[in-house]
Amino acid sequence: MSAVNVTNRIKSTAGPQTSHQPRLGWVSPPNQRGTAGIIWSCFLILFVCVWAVLHHNIPSKTDSYWRIFGRKMRWATLAVYAPEPLTLFAVMQWNAANISVAEMKELGEVNWSVVHAFYANAGGFVLHTPDCSAFPIDAKSIYYLRSTGWIESPKITRENIWDRSKADLFAKGVALIQTGWLLLQCIARAAQGLAITPLELFTVAFTVPTIATAFFWANKPQNTSEPTTIATDWPITDVLKAAGDAAKGPYVDTPMDFVEKPVWEGWKRRPSLLHFGGLHQRPLARIPNDYSPPPPTGKEAMFAWVISIAHAAVHIMGWTFSFPTHAESLIWRACSSTLLVVMVFGGAVPVLSTRLWFDFSFNLLWIWVREAKKPTWQRRYLFEFLVDFAYVLYITARVLIFVEIFISFRSLPGSAYDDIDWMLFLPHV
Template sequence: MESLLLAITLYLGPALATNTTGATASPAREGWVSQPNGRGTFDILWGSLFTIFLCTWTSLHLNIPSLKEKYIHQWSRKLRWMMQAIMAPELVIGFATGQKVEARRSIEMWKRSGYYGWTMRHGFYANMGGFVVQPRDSQAFPVNAKQLHYLVTRGYTPFPSTTGEEIWDKSKQDGFQKMLTLVQTGWFVLQVLGRAIQHLPVTTLELTTFGFVFCTFASYYEWSNKPLDVESPTIIYLEKSTREILIEAGNMPNAEKPYQNTPLDFIDNQSPSWLTEIQPRLHFRMGPRERPLPRFTNDKFPVIGAGRDTFVLFTVIMAYCCLHFIAWNFSFPTRVERLLWRVGCITIVVTTFIFLACETYQDGHRLGRWQRWYLKLFPRNPVHLARVDTMEKKRREMEFVPFWEVVIMSPVTMIYTLARTYIIAEVFVSLRSLPDGAYDSVQWSSFIPHV
């Protein structure tokens, strides 16, 4: 028996030594490697790109297009948002979280008015342009949850008969798409974790793709009740004209002013939006030119407020940004590239923190949070109450995005964009020279118990 074991050892010894992985890999580097028995450069590139595509294209829950919009325009808009998701996936998580918070607020608003059939799906559906009103003598336009609530409580239209199941039936989330995304992302995560456990080099492209998977799961969770790729809204016909609705609004704030987006701007003007507000100030426009708006844009900055959602959002975004620090001591083609990667990682974390801090501070003013906290800290004497009244008046008069925030965020955004652009470019440029161990495959048999 001993002689047999000795013979097997002598026979397999050279082969095992040749296939030794990670821990004993040569420090030598290689450029493009064709498909060997293990994996080559194309395997790394294709696996990562396909995963990124699934994480960005299939996870985007965009708003409903206008009634007469062509498919090519819808497709190009989703392509632009896919590029946006690649450049700043944490921004997409912010939009998803804000939309979830606004949908939850709409439930509370309807309950206070005695309507208990309104669900999260109704909230998402309304705020994505799912309900379009057709006045008696004017052009149709979408209404969000607040605007529809105004119309229902004022008797202009009955409570929508559309159920949550009917709304979900409009969604294009098919089982095959979910299965394909789950299988691909799950297999990719297993590959990365397996390489880390066996101390095999992980490329910066794979690490960045792992970050996209992390953000995709977070977005999926926040958008779990939002229908995907809905093409046709629900039409609500009104017996009264837009002019009559505005006249009957009476002395409501801003009801007498010309509207910018839809005739119901005095209820909620969908502010602020990059396409409809910020871009016109920069003297260029890419959003809908028609008025009233034929659809709700996808870039409304949500007011999240203080609470569990804000904490979770801050944690997820900062975790994604800090994920790039894992490559701090990775082997890069040159020392300069490694130094620039480190600078880029620090820049992304710092600029993102500044952005979140400014938004949190300004968010407190938008919701009157600082006034409420001020009254909790100080007694309710006439001096403090007068000061709170002054703060409240300034809050109502100030712009949603004040000038000071524009001054701070403009250079912060530019610096973040430069750092993010370098990191995206570097993950592809570094493929020209990778450590030998990067082409070793995970030995899955080592994870299987055996004798």
Template sequence: MPDPDIAHGWISSPDGRGTLDVIWSCTFTIVLCSWSVLCLNIPRRGKGYWKTLGHKSVWVIFTIVFPEVVTALAAEQWSSARQSVADFKKSRFVQQDCMWSIKHAFFADMGGFMLREPPPNTSPAPRFKDIPIDAVQILWLAEKGYINWPNISEEQIRDKNKADGFARLLTVIQIVWFGVSCLGRAAQKLAISSLELGTIAYVFCTIPTFFFWSNKPLDAETVEIVHATTSMAEILAQTGSKEATLYDLTPLDFINPPQGLSLLSLFWDGFGYPFLQNTTDKRPVETFPNRKATPPRGLSALELAVGAFIGLGYTGIHVVGWNFHFPTDVELLLWRISGCIIVGMVVVYLFVLAVITFGFKQIARALYGIDANVPNDLRSAVPASAQTAVFALASVLYTTARLYIIIEAFTSLRAQPMGIYMTVEWNNFLPHF
């Protein structure tokens, strides 16, 4: 005999909220958060509007599946920008009234400054087209006298920002309203669906992401040209650096090599293959890939702890639905298993990251008999086949669990407690006289 307290099928909403109201509210909040929160790097020149739109749409899907990763990426880029400003304040350019704020640093790290070699009449013919230079490289090149300090104000950078204030305001209003609605339901002990629970998790990631990227230009497309006083070949020769044939991004990668593992360094190797690809297959690259985040001095223990809190907080919210109602016992079991998988894998990921970051020297000496100077030296010593196997298994397991939680949140609406469709009595919160 069917349970009278369970609403089956599609619930209309003439007198209260129905299935469509739940789906629309949650979907609108998730998509709005995922779209408006993204601050991608400057696209490759000549990419075109539709390709750029398609690229951002792919990242929106990525944000829906891995919102905690986007938050961690924003946090690392914010940390890199802050460290760049701190290094600038210690340089000689402060006394020269040069400008360099966190907006400048973000603009540089997103590919906003392009280095152009001198014309052929003053030096050997340029070997490279314009190449992007990040904040660390700009300071290094200027200190060495290879470029003049970029003369661009915050107002000029702000003009490149295409942030849609209305979309941002709409997102904030929607987040606030959704949060108030959930609090109202909790206060009146009304049930919420697993879809609404998942939406709360998205909001949990969106708020800090907005903060970390608040100074990063949105959808900027134009760049500033920085003219070099010396050719690239001469720069490499004078600094004793050999031009690597397999450099990752540009010949200037040696200026800011990876100093340590970041929050996402292992993730990109294992989970982000479709997003790990650079903006172009050409070398040097024409712009920086969106995954680029290279804090000059790595991340502090506090920053790692904040990242761990966000990752565990986002995945942990789903475990709150441990005893939620699902149409079948199998779906409830799979929900619990998926929740345990994503929380457990985040814990394991953070543990491995911490062990490698703080114990890489001892591990490298004990396992491989080598002296490692940076964590990446240890990673290089691990057989590629072993890394591929571990990353592939982790990727499939975590992604499958995440997708199941997302899909089940929608499909479970076919049978939910009647309390899901009861509306909040807001007048109960008003004082009565």
């Protein structure tokens, strides 16, 4: 390529996407990248990333293939539509696993690893007692039963647990390579002034919380289907009697609820959005995927907050994109700004609700709302109204962004289909 052609090429591709360019609809790929190729590559990245990052808890033995498949599809949809909650779940479970390791070490259990703790909190240990149906016990319950002398430490090794895991390292490697390649392409296209499609920008944004989720779930066994049985000759009622007043109330999930109740406010009304279906018996036969034993510390809440803000901020990069109509451009700007504002101020609530940002405790906002001696109407409803309103804004903005991602393909800037000229990045003498 001559120097003149290189110069002309740079001039023709430079400039923001708002410049006047021919607009194209569906494009076939023989001589340039096509519409189907863009859609397929982004969908492949989304699929592989979701496949690699989801670490579901162990299903019950009575769950059918289709029930498990439907559960995975619901969580896959959540992972694509709103990946931030998945990152928060991963952070909280990682925190719970580390707490469990520290507690078990106090008992002299040096072989209890983070993998054991993740496995336990995923429903990997099932307690069989003579007077109750079998039910899973989490790491906190194992610690309680072990510290009070009811059980011995489980003998399963870290290697045995990983043998039961079906972690797809190949899929994780492919996801990482594809994510890196897409990011490199987007940077190169921006450097050469080539248009980036909204779908590509959305996919890049999706990878931000997904990589964080994968990091925190790195030691959680994946797709494990076989739990470890802990059989006893003592009835569970003996444990409850020995616990005294702490275990007098009726349980909601399992008889070990008194050890550590779910952290959700109104825990007897577990949020149906994240787990609906599949919990029809008591005690529970499996630990739900939305069960997160302690909330994150201040540092972890801060990290999840930053990741959520970064995810929303990537959408802002589409501010100067050339959309088919000016109204659609305004919708994208409004929706991406809404996501960012909701994440900035909504995420600040759990962060500011931590004590010195290092020990999670609702001591600034939550106590003001819930624990006042004489809660006023404002304290009772205003906070909830603001939270619900933020949810509505977030969901509406996400829906509109999804719609625009696909309808924008009817008319994209011509340079969206131009291939990257990698030779331009080589030094010329």
